[in-house]
Amino acid sequence: MTATARFTGDANPYGGGDPYADYRTADFPFTDLVDLADRRLGAGVIAANDEFFAERENLLKPEPAEFDPERFGHKGKIMDGWETRRRRGASADRPHPTDEDHDWALVRLGAPGVVRGIIVDTAHFRGNYPQAVSVEAACVPGSPSPGALLAPGVKWTTLLPRTAVGGHAANGFVVAAEQRVTHLRVNQHPDGGIARLRVYGEVAPDPAWLAALGTFDLVALENGGMVEDASDRFYSPATNTIQPGRSRKMDDGWETRRRRDKGNDWIRYRLVEQAEIRAVEIDTAYLKGNSAGWASLSACDGESGEWTEVLPRTRLQPDTNHRFVLPEAVRATHIRIDIFPDGGISRLRLFGSPTQEGATRLAARHRELGG
Numbered sequence: 001m002t003a004t005a006r007f008t009g010d011a012n013p014y015g016g017g018d019p020y021a022d023y024r025t026a027d028f029p030f031t032d033l034v035d036l037a038d039r040r041l042g043a044g045v046i047a048a049n050d051e052f053f054a055e056r057e058n059l060l061k062p063e064p065a066e067f068d069p070e071r072f073g074h075k076g077k078i079m080d081g082w083e084t085r086r087r088r089g090a091s092a093d094r095p096h097p098t099d100e101d102h103d104w105a106l107v108r109l110g111a112p113g114v115v116r117g118i119i120v121d122t123a124h125f126r127g128n129y130p131q132a133v134s135v136e137a138a139c140v141p142g143s144p145s146p147g148a149l150l151a152p153g154v155k156w157t158t159l160l161p162r163t164a165v166g167g168h169a170a171n172g173f174v175v176a177a178e179q180r181v182t183h184l185r186v187n188q189h190p191d192g193g194i195a196r197l198r199v200y201g202e203v204a205p206d207p208a209w210l211a212a213l214g215t216f217d218l219v220a221l222e223n224g225g226m227v228e229d230a231s232d233r234f235y236s237p238a239t240n241t242i243q244p245g246r247s248r249k250m251d252d253g254w255e256t257r258r259r260r261d262k263g264n265d266w267i268r269y270r271l272v273e274q275a276e277i278r279a280v281e282i283d284t285a286y287l288k289g290n291s292a293g294w295a296s297l298s299a300c301d302g303e304s305g306e307w308t309e310v311l312p313r314t315r316l317q318p319d320t321n322h323r324f325v326l327p328e329a330v331r332a333t334h335i336r337i338d339i340f341p342d343g344g345i346s347r348l349r350l351f352g353s354p355t356q357e358g359a360t361r362l363a364a365r366h367r368e369l370g371g
Helices: 056-060 207-213 238-242 356-368
Strands: 044-048 103-121 132-138 157-164 170-174 181-189 196-203 226-230 265-283 294-300 308-315 321-340 347-354
Touching: 044 056, 056 103, 056 196, 103 132, 103 157, 157 181, 181 196, 207 356, 226 238, 238 265, 238 347, 265 294, 265 356, 308 321, 321 347, 347 356
Parallel strands: none
Antiparallel strands: 044 103, 103 170, 103 181, 103 196, 132 157, 132 181, 226 265, 265 321, 265 347, 294 308, 294 321
16 A cells, blocks of 8 residues: 555654654655645635644645744644544543544545545654554535535545554555546544655546536546656646646746756646647746746647647746747647756646547546546
């Protein structure tokens, strides 16, 4: 079930200096996928049974957890994560919690999808992390309340069975369940703290919603688009270019290192399905002295189709949203943007609608995943 050898047991007490110096982590095979629990996609922690020491909302902060050894409040040490009080048994004769006692939090994913990997990050929780964690998943339409999710009729599927974890570590797990998920129930046994939760996977949009929209952004993460590959991820991930909304600062886009050869940088995307693209936006917001100088777009229909240039090499302006209406609709499943010679863009938008063939495959996949 785990992606790598597990980290278990306490970490060393904090001894000063860089709090991440002895942080335990590894390379996980799924982290290039979208984080379905990203706040920028609309994810949220909608309920928890206990958050005495630290608020549940901290679980989904996009940045790494911070640690200030001097920061205390009226309830004790202030931690950047979700931390519950210590559980106790029923009486003096039974002072310890039972094997079934545990704390839980309900997480609404930002976009429904198929989960491929989970990281339960216990950064800075060295002796106050949970002994074990488990994760369950449900697919519930609409915007259910916590009460509706906890009702007896809701079907929950185990994605991660009760598994021991380690303190001050990125505990990573591969998930094999092939089903569409909208909500998670994260359990810590019996109590303790988790700094961050990351839920990596593939977006599985609702075909009925996309059909109602008609024309929409075919490459947006929230609609099922994805980055397949990129030439350079030195300063920031290529997936930033298909996040919701406009970029709000320089590192919220895609920026490459400076090239010292005669090549160029690029990103290859997979659209939600086969579609006809009619308009394009290339945004360089907040990229001022480091935006790409020029850009071109190429399209491909099918995994083995030929690449055809649909937008010739065009001059880009810094900190500007560029809009292009294509002379005719372009049928494609994949798009590649080439930037010259290097630099970055903040967002790419491809407006259009699925073909009949693409819409049919979307609907079939939705049924296959139990949506």
